[in-house]
Amino acid sequence: MGWQWTTQGTVVSVSSYPLDRYGGSKVNYIKQLQLDKQEALDCLAKAQLEVTELRVYLESSKFWEDTTVQVGDVQNRIMELRHILVEGLA
Numbered sequence: 001m002g003w004q005w006t007t008q009g010t011v012v013s014v015s016s017y018p019l020d021r022y023g024g025s026k027v028n029y030i031k032q033l034q035l036d037k038q039e040a041l042d043c044l045a046k047a048q049l050e051v052t053e054l055r056v057y058l059e060s061s062k063f064w065e066d067t068t069v070q071v072g073d074v075q076n077r078i079m080e081l082r083h084i085l086v087e088g089l090a
Contacts, residue, residue: 043088050081 054077063069 039088043084046084046088047081050077050084053077054081 054074057073057077058069
């Protein structure tokens with residue numbers, strides 16, 4: 001997909017892919033966007049799972065008669081969700 005030669009002990013490659021205006025390959029840019037998209041989708045799936053687990057917890061038989069919850073329990077789960085989102089978007 002390109003040419004390669006050696007000059008003074010250094011391998012030089014020229015890609016046959018078109019370069020963008022900054023000299024980078026558009027193919028590499030597209031691949032990076034695809035990877036970024038997949039990472040964002042994975043992060044979203046983890047966040048959705050965490051929200052579902054919180055709902056299951058709040059709808060559990062533990063709260064059928066006494067509907068009060070410990071604020072700390074909910075805050076811990078919200079902090080875990082926040083961690084997932086912040087780490088996933090970093």
